[in-house]
Amino acid sequence: MKATDPVCGMEIDEETAVATRSRDAGDLYFCSSSCASRFDEKGAGCPADEAPDREEEAGRGEYRALMRKFRFSAGISVPVVLLSYPWLFPGLRDVPWLARGSDGLLWTWRGFGVLTLPVLIWGGSQFYRGLWAAAKSRSANMHTLIGVGIAAAWAYSTVAVMWPGIFPEADLAEVYYDVTAVVTALVVLGLALEVKAKGRTSEALRKLIGLQAKTARVVRDGVELDVPMEEVAVGDLVLVRPGEKIPVDGTVIVGASAVDESMITGESIPAEKVAGDEVIGATINKTGSFRFRATKVGKDTALANIIRMVQDAQGSKAPIQRTVDRVSGYFVPGVMILGILAFMVWYNFGPAPVAAYAVIAFVTVLIIACPCALGLATPTSLTVGIGKGAQNGILIRSGDALQTAERLDAIVLDKTGTITVGKPSLTDVVARELGNEEVLRLAAAVERASEHPLAEAIVQGARDRGIALTEPEDFQAIPGRGVEATVEGRQVVLGNLKLMRERGVHADGLEADAEALAAAGKTPMYVAVDGRAAGIVACADTVKEDSRSAIARLKEHGLEVAMITGDNRRTAEAIAREVGVDRILAEVLPQDKAHEVRKLQLEGKTVAMVGDGINDAPALAQADMGIAIGTGTDVAMEASDVTLISGSLRGVVTAIDVSRATMRNVHQNLFGAFVYNTAGLPIAAGLLYPVFGILLSPLLAAAAMAFSSLTVVSNANRLRRFRAVEV
């Protein structure tokens, strides 16, 4: 039997497990004794539960370590910079023992050789560890460039102060210990700030994980017990009081309440819950108390699924980054080659002192190159953007979906359940002499005995109007026609024209009304009382309240909006008129929905499909971007590129907004990183020198390098300010 280690998540054989623990919910198996002892210390549950805390702590530790190195390197940098060029600073330039070429200055510089050695070895230790590890696998990275750069500056300076006689000219024997100290300090500071900024990019995920309740009040053997989350089992009866967090997913058994589900669905209005309704773990109970039966616990809850999906998506790559990856494989060796070429050109063709210029150009090229900015550009924006989506109830499965959203031309909306509520409700009552209320009262009384969806709509419609209903007698359903029963001694028949004719009822005068209602996409039913036509009640699947405004927003985005439905064209046109859809794909069988999407694609369009159910899965898969709406279920999540937990079309607008904002951010980052590197490298190599006489200082290069990657991360963090637009 297979089991999953609850600490590290590894799949193991129960027989070969190193350790086991017994719990009420069953036995647990561990891959190693260390996992078992961690479980004993902290308990377990979903490994994701504590991962962000550990990551946050690791991030803080890394930041503190880097800041210690920065303070040390910066402290050494101050005297080193001042006394490397004493002739530049008033007050120092007149000190006799610091005069150029004096023994005093030579010995001061020798002292710097010793002073900057710990900066090189300790302050820059991460560069050498990274350099060595990369070299072992015949690759190179940012650490290689900085490590070689600061070591080259230190080695050249040490040769200059120890054996100044080997240089043909005295000018050549200058020192660059300031480069070693300042570059280390600046790059380490850049890394520290980057660690801090990167920590903020995962904030949305941390907030999601923080939603998880810690305990649950469970009723066992009639006794209420507060138990830790991991001890709640499927089938447990859970009690929730006003203001409390719902601990796991389940179905309400007794009681009613309004539940704030905004943290999961993005819907700001609390959802009413009564017996039979599903509740989602981590949402907050507002007004009433209720008991529910736990149906999903631990890693199976909707929240755990959402967290897992967001984590996976944040680690995914947008297609645009695959190009960057190909470039970055050549980038670092390319920079090293450019550095050596710059050295050779300066040495052979440059002005005197050639060796000094050649070293500066070599070191500056290595230091200014920032592969990190290129590498960070896409993933940081994706992490923030996808997290922001999740906070608004939008689960984006991958970077591909984000990139597709950017170039959408058309969006196909499934009618039933997406544009409309998905179940009929009473819309019209037409009456003759009996009056509207009486016709509805009699019709609803008959329908009380029926289980047809239209019957439910009529009964609910009557209740909503405050009409008291009596019990029908001798109820009879006539398939394909309607129903009849006796209400308070009166014979009431409710159904289509065919039934009226069969019962000898003359519906003259009502037929025109029925026709008009049908033309508006409604289902009219004649009501006859004691053999005489009394009126019509009509039902229709009503449009969700924000569908019209959401569709208007989609059109503002430049999208062609199409509606797909199995309904007849007349009904479809009525709905389309109401919500303002451009194109109607009516009378489409469920199995042909994917074909219709394909036809749009053949017109050269990039198409998104929005659907609410498993029957839409082929069309969701066919579309360039499949958006499942109103679901937190596994199947729908699997079939789609984007899942909207709330049932509102507003979510589609927000999904497209957040995707486009994220991709805009990615483009800004990539553009910045590309421009920085392509402009910075030639300038560092000395391209401006022949015309303008400018050769970049390695100190400036270090500052530019340190802050370029920080700029990328900070720009990505701007996405955290994204707000869903009200439609």
Added chain:
Amino acid sequence: MLDNVIVTLVGLALLGGIAWFFWGPRRGGFRAAVASSGYQEAMVLVKGGYAPDTIIVRAGKPVRLSFRREESSACSEMVVFGDFGKSAKLPEGELVPVELPPAKPGTYEFTCQMGMLRGRLVVEV
């Protein structure tokens, strides 16, 4: 004049050396063993790079690579298998298994999120 010749020759030698070191032919790699579970398994240490950085597996059998990150540098906190659409967070000091479906023969790269650390999964016939 002699120094110019020496600098040029050493420079050219370094250029050639860099090109060979990074882009020259590579041999070897770690051959994953087939475990009783049916997976071809290998452990990968993450410390400034991936060790081993080349893992050789047979086509048609699922692969499980267990990553263990032994450093706090943020660079390596995630491993991404772009060709398989898979990624995993690598908390420091923990064994994180990444399971991959059977693949066709070829070379598949895995990298850190920024593409700085690189490894290869070589699928042989």
